[in-house]
Amino acid sequence: MTEATGIVGEFFSLKEETDADVLTMQCGDFYEFFGEDAELVSDELDLKVSQKSSHGSSYPMAGVPIDDLTPYLKALVERGYRVAVADQYETDSGHAREIVRVVTPGTLLETTDADAQYLAAVVDGSSTAGRDGYGLAFADVTTGRFLVAEADDAADALTELYRFDPVEVLPGPEARGDDDLLGQVRERIDAALTLHETERFAPKRAAHAVREQFGEETVDRLSVGDPAIAAAGAILDYVEETGTGVLASMTRIQAHHGDDHVTLDATTQRNLELTETMQGDRKGSLFATIDHTETSAGGRLLKEWLQRPRRSLEALERRQESVAALSSAALARDELQDALDEAYDLARLASKATHGSADARDLLALQNTLGVLPELADAIANDPDLADSPLTEIVDRPDREAAASLRETLEEAIADDPPSTVTQGELLQYGYDDELDEVIDRHEAVKRWLDSLADREKSQYGLSHVTVDRNKTDGYYVQVGKSAADGVPDHYEEIKTLKNSKRFTTDELETKEREILRLEEQRGDLEYELFEELRQEVAANAELLQDVGRTLATIDALASLATHAAENRWVQPGLHREDRLVLEQGRHPVVEQTTEFVPNDVRMDEDRGFLVVTGPNMSGKSTYMRQVACIVLLAQVGSFVPAKEAEIGLVDGIFTRVGALDELAQGRSTFMVEMSELSNILHTATDESLVILDEVGRGTATYDGISIAWAATEYLHNEVQAKTLFATHYHELTGLAEKLPRVANVHVAADERDGDVTFLRTVRDGPTDRSYGIHVADLAGVPDPVVDRSRDVLERLREEKAIEAKGGSSNEPVQTVFDVSSGQFRGPANADGGEPAEEENGETVDADAKAVLDDLESLDVNTTPPIELVSKVQALQQRLEDTE
Numbered sequence: 001m002t003e004a005t006g007i008v009g010e011f012f013s014l015k016e017e018t019d020a021d022v023l024t025m026q027c028g029d030f031y032e033f034f035g036e037d038a039e040l041v042s043d044e045l046d047l048k049v050s051q052k053s054s055h056g057s058s059y060p061m062a063g064v065p066i067d068d069l070t071p072y073l074k075a076l077v078e079r080g081y082r083v084a085v086a087d088q089y090e091t092d093s094g095h096a097r098e099i100v101r102v103v104t105p106g107t108l109l110e111t112t113d114a115d116a117q118y119l120a121a122v123v124d125g126s127s128t129a130g131r132d133g134y135g136l137a138f139a140d141v142t143t144g145r146f147l148v149a150e151a152d153d154a155a156d157a158l159t160e161l162y163r164f165d166p167v168e169v170l171p172g173p174e175a176r177g178d179d180d181l182l183g184q185v186r187e188r189i190d191a192a193l194t195l196h197e198t199e200r201f202a203p204k205r206a207a208h209a210v211r212e213q214f215g216e217e218t219v220d221r222l223s224v225g226d227p228a229i230a231a232a233g234a235i236l237d238y239v240e241e242t243g244t245g246v247l248a249s250m251t252r253i254q255a256h257h258g259d260d261h262v263t264l265d266a267t268t269q270r271n272l273e274l275t276e277t278m279q280g281d282r283k284g285s286l287f288a289t290i291d292h293t294e295t296s297a298g299g300r301l302l303k304e305w306l307q308r309p310r311r312s313l314e315a316l317e318r319r320q321e322s323v324a325a326l327s328s329a330a331l332a333r334d335e336l337q338d339a340l341d342e343a344y345d346l347a348r349l350a351s352k353a354t355h356g357s358a359d360a361r362d363l364l365a366l367q368n369t370l371g372v373l374p375e376l377a378d379a380i381a382n383d384p385d386l387a388d389s390p391l392t393e394i395v396d397r398p399d400r401e402a403a404a405s406l407r408e409t410l411e412e413a414i415a416d417d418p419p420s421t422v423t424q425g426e427l428l429q430y431g432y433d434d435e436l437d438e439v440i441d442r443h444e445a446v447k448r449w450l451d452s453l454a455d456r457e458k459s460q461y462g463l464s465h466v467t468v469d470r471n472k473t474d475g476y477y478v479q480v481g482k483s484a485a486d487g488v489p490d491h492y493e494e495i496k497t498l499k500n501s502k503r504f505t506t507d508e509l510e511t512k513e514r515e516i517l518r519l520e521e522q523r524g525d526l527e528y529e530l531f532e533e534l535r536q537e538v539a540a541n542a543e544l545l546q547d548v549g550r551t552l553a554t555i556d557a558l559a560s561l562a563t564h565a566a567e568n569r570w571v572q573p574g575l576h577r578e579d580r581l582v583l584e585q586g587r588h589p590v591v592e593q594t595t596e597f598v599p600n601d602v603r604m605d606e607d608r609g610f611l612v613v614t615g616p617n618m619s620g621k622s623t624y625m626r627q628v629a630c631i632v633l634l635a636q637v638g639s640f641v642p643a644k645e646a647e648i649g650l651v652d653g654i655f656t657r658v659g660a661l662d663e664l665a666q667g668r669s670t671f672m673v674e675m676s677e678l679s680n681i682l683h684t685a686t687d688e689s690l691v692i693l694d695e696v697g698r699g700t701a702t703y704d705g706i707s708i709a710w711a712a713t714e715y716l717h718n719e720v721q722a723k724t725l726f727a728t729h730y731h732e733l734t735g736l737a738e739k740l741p742r743v744a745n746v747h748v749a750a751d752e753r754d755g756d757v758t759f760l761r762t763v764r765d766g767p768t769d770r771s772y773g774i775h776v777a778d779l780a781g782v783p784d785p786v787v788d789r790s791r792d793v794l795e796r797l798r799e800e801k802a803i804e805a806k807g808g809s810s811n812e813p814v815q816t817v818f819d820v821s822s823g824q825f826r827g828p829a830n831a832d833g834g835e836p837a838e839e840e841n842g843e844t845v846d847a848d849a850k851a852v853l854d855d856l857e858s859l860d861v862n863t864t865p866p867i868e869l870v871s872k873v874q875a876l877q878q879r880l881e882d883t884e
């Protein structure tokens with residue numbers, strides 16, 4: 001390509017300066033894209049491309065008017081591009097341009113999405129000498145929220161990332177080499193990955209940046225390790241470098257300590273469908289079901305509560321107290337919600353003010369929202385139950401006097417219905433500023449003179465059909481109807497003839513025109529100056545606004561919990577730190593919305609900590625177990641729960657393993673995913689955790705499956721001692737209840753009469769031995785011959801009779817039986833003439849199989865780590881297969 005000069009040359013040299021994917025450069029009233037960037041935006045956004053010639057070559061060019069840039073920027077960033085914006089400025093010799101900001105998914109201020117928009121950094125400190133684990137930082141530039149967190153390992157780090165669901169992630173120096181972590185971030189979290197310069201993560205430099213931003217004491221106060229500080233420092237640097245201009249709205253940094261919160265790994269958050277369903281829909285998620293918030297900030301907070309349930313009994317009881325008071329005070333709740341309905345997103349408005357993009361309408365919104373706070377305070381004070389609850393403390397948390405005074409300032413300043421442009425005046429109230437009042441007086445006087453000019457001319461010169469108006473080409477003019485145009489006085493100067501009228505001007509009118517234009521400009525400039533001061537005053541109050549915003553959001557979220565509880569007959573659960581979980585007539589919070597739900601009881605305690613849940617296919621096992629998990633989670637959010645009565649021992653983590661739907665796309669086999677999830681649970685769960693296992697072992701051969709399920713049950717029961725619900729179709733496992741003291745059987749009942757199966761959805765104590773899988777196959781339309789033959793095979797299996805393979809070349813029958821009492825398999829009968837059979841415990845076993853059994857016997861399931869156990873069992877099975 002020939003060396004371009006002029007504008008195109010300037011564009012290309014700016015493009016070289018930036019690592020952004022796309023550059024847009026201001027040229028007068030347009031932002032232009034050139035070369036490949038023009039083609040890219042034309043493909044992505046349907047912008048028209050023309051050709052610009054420079055130095056004998058021609059370059060593709062596309063442009064948008066200055067005022068229309070925002071939606072294009074947003075669209076490009078949402079498609080994953082980083083866009084550099086170069087603005088034009090005046091120089092002595094003409095114009096020059098420089099890049100003023102780089103817009104990325106995590107620094108996009110122009111979002112219209114109500115969700116939080118986190119920019120995250122993740123630093124792997126596990127390879128450094130101190131072995132500090134992982135450090136993470138999260139910042140939402142649209143609200144100024146800033147958090148740091150720590151994680152023990154990559155899986156934990158991923159859990160935190162999943163919890164905050166960032167739109168952009170900056171991996172630190174080591175983390176950027178971790179393909180597995182980055183792959184998961186890209187696919188599961190769908191975040192853009194940005195490689196910010198590695199030296200920006202250097203611990204000393206980062207600590208300095210954190211102190212500069214949040215104060216000298218910050219690093220000590222947070223008491224987090226170097227990696228978390230490095231992550232925070234890198235984010236601050238990145239936000240500054242991208243030129244977002246919102247650093248001032250980041251007033252506070254908080255440490256998010258995993259210990260205060262219930263561990264909810266990424267898998268569990270998905271399995272419980274907290275914020276979206278397995279299919280990826282928002283509707284049908286737990287959050288969408290219980291969300292009755294009035295404001296987007298309230299919605300964001302409620303979602304955060306669900307994703308980060310608490311472990312502190314005191315904190316939860318306080319939330320419960322507020323929810324209880326609000327749920328019984330229906331009228332006061334309505335009043336609060338009506339007031340909240342008027343509230344805008346204060347944190348976002350504060351961030352816009354800091355960035356300098358808030359207009360007068362934004363400040364008006366801010367003023368009105370500040371007015372909501374005293375309304376809430378009054379409604380709370382006027383209801384004795386609410387006044388007595390922690391709500392009083394919540395509403396008093398922000399500095400109410402400062403908020404009232406800022407509101408008063410805004411009320412005195414901002415006009416009642418200001419325009420959205422900030423340069424053309426009419427933003428401010430009369431009486432706000434003396435100098436401005438003077439300009440307004442003079443402006444209004446000239447306006448009045450102009451408004452009354454037509455009448456004056458009519459009466460003075462006896463003219464009819466006279467109007468006075470202005471337009472761009474003619475300026476101010478007197479327009480006189482054709483019939484009267486000949487009678488105008490001599491000092492009228494004609495400027496235009498139209499079909500039915502003529503336009504005139506006069507010296508006096510021209511003088512007034514000059515005056516009004518000057519006054520308009522003066523007023524616009526002065527108002528802009530005053531408005532800018534006001535905006536800076538608002539920006540200086542960012543922390544106060546965030547405090548008020550947080551209070552409004554908290555009351556909104558609490559009122560939402562109360563509304564849902566009141567409308568759905570939820571009850572306040574008794575919370576305690578003991579190992580006991582009792583639900584009387586519990587229901588699934590989401591399923592009960594769409595189904596005539598059959599409530600079920602749950603009883604778990606020290607002597608009954610592991611429930612094996614059996615029951616036919618489709619009977620409701622998964623629903624029952626998820627219901628337990630959702631209820632415990634809701635209780636640890638401080639919410640009421642769907643039950644007649646509930647008593648809940650707080651847990652430190654909720655772990656689930658249920659059927660995986662979407663993992664195949666990621667190139668991991670279903671079984672591999674199942675095993676790594678199981679492995680994670682066996683390693684991480686504690687005796688205070690709740691574990692939900694749905695059909696572990698299903699993804700492999702039956703024998704492997706049963707063996708793994710069996711061994712995992714023993715390990716969870718003996719070693720981990722977590723409260724566990726385990727649904728299985730391996731009825732063999734029900735035998736464990738007789739052998740392991742804390743294991744109990746429950747089953748979901750079904751009624752079978754004359755071959756018809758009715759699902760009762762009722763959970764009862766004891767095991768079941770029927771799956772009715774064939775019944776479900778029949779319901780699903782599997783062809784009759786297959787269904788009939790299945791019944792036949794099942795019958796023979798039950799009677800431990802041999803089955804021949806229909807249509808096979810050999811008539812050799814096959815027989816496999818699992819012996820519950822020994823916990824072992826009886827392999828195929830000695831049908832193929834292998835080693836001579838031996839007698840063992842009265843059973844017939846060949847020599848190779850005997851050797852395998854001996855090895856199996858010597859395997860200590862209580863001390864062998866579960867995954868090793870799995871691989872040993874697999875090796876034994878391989879040997880069995882080889883002997884066949």
Ligand SMILES: Nc1ncnc2c1ncn2[C@@H]1O[C@H](COP(=O)(O)OP(=O)(O)OP(=O)(O)O)[C@@H](O)[C@H]1O
Pocket residue numbers: 591595596597598599600615616617618619620621622623624761
């Ligand atoms: N208590 C209940 N009241 C009403 N409907 C229920 C109840 N429990 C489950 N259901 C409904 O029954 C259907 C099957 O439930 P679920 O998926 O829990 O069965 P399952 O036993 O886990 O099945 P499978 O063993 O085939 O995985 C779902 O559509 C669910 O909505």
